[in-house]
Amino acid sequence: MPATDTSVIATEELAAAHRMGAEEFRLACEKLGRAPNLTELGIISVMWSEHCSYKSSRVWLKKLPTTGPHVICGPGENAGVIDIGDEQAIIFKMESHNHPSFIEPYQGAATGVGGIMRDVFTMGARPIALLNALRFGEPDHPKTRHLVAGVVAGIGDYGNCMGVPTVGGETNFDARYNGNILVNAMCVGLADANRIFYSAAAGAGNPVVYVGSKTGRDGIHGATMASAEFDDNSQEQRPTVQVGDPFAEKLLLEACLELMAEDAILAIQDMGAAGLTSSSVEMAAKGGSGIELNLDLVPQREEGMTAYEMMLSESQERMLMVLRPGSEPLAERIFRKWELDFAVIGTTTDTGHLVLRHKGALVADLPTGILADEAPMYNRPIAPKPVPAVVSAEDVPAPNSLGDALTALIGSPHLASRRWIWEQYDHMVMDDTVVRPGSDAAVVRIHGTNKAVALTTDVTPRYCYADPFEGGKQAVAETWRNITAAGGKPLAITDCMNFGNPERPEIMAEFARAIEGMGEACLALEYPVVSGNVSLYNETNGEGILPTPAIGGVGLIADVSRVATVALKPGDDIVVLIGAETGHLGQSLYQKQATGRVEGAPPPVDLAAEKKAGDFVRRLIEAGITGTVHDISDGGILVALAEMAIAGTRGLTFAPADGLAPHAAAFGEEQGRYLVGVSRDEAARVLDEAKAGSIPGRIVAEVGGDAIVIGGEKPLPVGELRRAHEDWFPAFMGGKR
Amino acid sequence: MKARITVTLKNGVLDPQGRAIANALHSLGFGGVEDVRQGKLIEVELKAADETSAKTELDAMCRQLLANPVIENYRVELL
């Protein structure tokens, strides 16, 4: 007779097969007062995994500022919640699905989108926008094209089917992601500020309800192998990839929102990673209660599933709820209407234990404290590497022609238009997308109102690698800047911390320093962190990814008619630069293009100057003085000007700064800067006001004609620049590059 | 030479399409339908020296492009 998963008592070897070290296994036995059985080991190992316990990152995450006058709920729940006035709240979060997307790009990315949407609608919000931050290996790596195609199709198909617009994101290529791509998805939802749903399941005797799709053997984590040794029937190696069903998720969304309008739900939690295990444990632990489940009642897609398999399955499109007793019939009616599974599978208790029964037997009995608050926490050693010295402009060769360099940059993989991606995403459904992808932040109107949210994701990993502290600051500041450039008041951020192996002190130092930099920026900009996610061990053969703390920012626009976009518009005669010019070429894309390397210190972020310049630009938009703003980021001023010209189909004449080497003036990546399009009359006034506020500013371009004119060089027709900018991506994906 | 490749989902892999088709067939009154799985059919017209080399080549195509071994099985038949 094959051994069952409860008759097997865990050993160190078995724990190792669950990626649990001997030390942790001993600790688990000690806390439990006995050795766990296999089911229990499975549960403990996933709850103590880095993914669920944040054991390496928690000590650092605590340092982030998470409060502010408009924060309704900070980190710790399924998503962060902020107040946008009029009793409305925005609920948002970003999450990684890196590893699954590398294995199966289409399904991995799709289920990443599905997962982040559940985090948001679990709390009572209707998702109103999606964003995605993507990092791929270098374009000519043999896997890259296939991964890009699969990831983009997966994100698109899932979001498109859900009817939630995907309005923005970012896309990088770098060899350091060859073996570990990053797929970070962000979801933004709208809720009634007085009807937010939380996951704490306080109180005993309340029904625990399972809704959504059936449970199969999907994605049973790394421990599949271990469990297979105890299963004589396992001829075929089980797939560890989850398959998404966006249609089921759409039904789940509508059904949940319908039930949320009633007074029936006491607590609710989506089943994400480690499905039933983490959802039930977290609900009980947060509520200070216990939970008892009868696994026979779990809707199952396959026959003969064991308790172990059910508890570890990562089948998608499922939720766990604790209902007010007596409301089961109402809830059941709603879920049946939407043709979803509905089952009362247990009750809350006052024991503080997670108790599982299956086929009449007690198969697990674990104190929830061990699994949640008492999970191991590490203060891992850090070994920061020295910050490289500042590279001076003279040490970066000047190009023969600024125009040629511009054309090459704007048509390079790093700066080429991402239209090929975002046209595969329905970015207009729900009829509130006021600013579409392709500008700085996307702007999505709050349905039925005159307000809007401005949304963006940003991080510059090469800066973070050179100096994680400045890089962390810069990532937060860049989202703040992009929101500001659209006319939004930045309110709060979510983060997705993608790093390598935290057991390596130099990686842990990257993490720690990035957090410190982020925290400093959050404080200075009054821009707290309300949710986030950590993805560690992004390494292959000892080579880690670039440190990538992706930041998702949300801002508020009070009057949707006062927004700005990057496109030069008919009334724009002048482009005014707001911000300082120092010609910082270290870590710039120009440096990479000219030398094949990025070196030196990244551009520093002066947070006080950042805030002053941003607040100034935002006021110009709010006052209706301009509707054309672009922040300056990758590629520097000349690239930003070209983007404005291309988007607006207008030419301009560039006036580089006096006293700087022309290539440094054109392509330096100093921070905290904006380009503002204004009429000739307004230009003088804007500059006077800037001066009065001691904010640096000057006229950097005259708008006119249909080419970009740079000194005595041959004018660059905007149409040609556009072609360079637009053609790279389709040509690359078509195999023509 | 003509070949027919069928690509099917591995056992246990969720097949939302198949399930949706089964539901639709039920509501059309085909009550006898117990399960539906959807797969792909790929017909390839191929120049090859002989059957063995054709098979080898088709197999390589499946592994490299036509099927994802993580979730799919494939079968090659020469017609």
Added chain:
Amino acid sequence: MKARITVTLKNGVLDPQGRAIANALHSLGFGGVEDVRQGKLIEVELKAADETSAKTELDAMCRQLLANPVIENYRVELL
């Protein structure tokens, strides 16, 4: 009873998926590939009194739902 239904595009109907697969195979170096057509495979598990009634029923399923006669042909095999 188990049946295999294959749904293929009619002759003369453009098959962009098939063409894309052919191109991808070429760029992977499978130069011998002359043409690719993609279709659907639908496997049905069915309770039926006998083969004839199964066939009739499967045929009805195809006509009503599984194939679109404007663009597709279908074939039913009992396994």
Added chain:
Amino acid sequence: MKAAVIVFPGSNCDRDAAVTLEAVTGVKPAMIWHGDEALPKVDLIVLPGGFSYGDYLRSGAMAAQSPIVRAVKAEAERGVAVLGICNGFQILTETGLLPGALMRNSGLNFICRDVDLTVERADTAFTNAYTQGERVTIPIAHKDGSYFADDETLDRIEGEGQVVFRYATAEGGSGNPNGSRRDIAGLIDRTGRIMGLMPHPERAADAALGGIDGRRLFESLTRTLN
């Protein structure tokens, strides 16, 4: 004008259609759940965009077989106007209410973008607020929008003036985005009562979102059906 919007599980442009209908006609449309038995008496039935029943198998195939679409067919036979947008167009071809079929885009990918259309017929219940030959800009968002019919059918529907919108491929037009035969973007049936189109006029009816060229389609209907 009183309108009904059919809501299938998986519909996702139902609200957008309703908002636009209300904005243009001043009357809130009835939202009809696919499981509902009967349709209310209305002047216009809208089959909205989205992914009805998940759109598995073929886009619109399952919805075409649903009881509610049978009811819609019956209403159409009584002369009620039917507008199918995107997935609604796919459903109408799958039911046979409109000829042809909508296949995977020639580029295989989903495409969401503004496209230019030529108004081929400005004398229908759906388009009389446009002018014949006018070029308008309306977004598309679909993966299966490549219109197919055999030559004989194409010649017939062209001959009978059933092509209402075409993707503008001539000078300055944004071109045929999906490989549709004869650049067909929207069709009307022989009775002039049933229309389907891939572009989303309801997404081009609010100036804050960029364009209002779709609005006149609803204005035409209001004018005709009032």
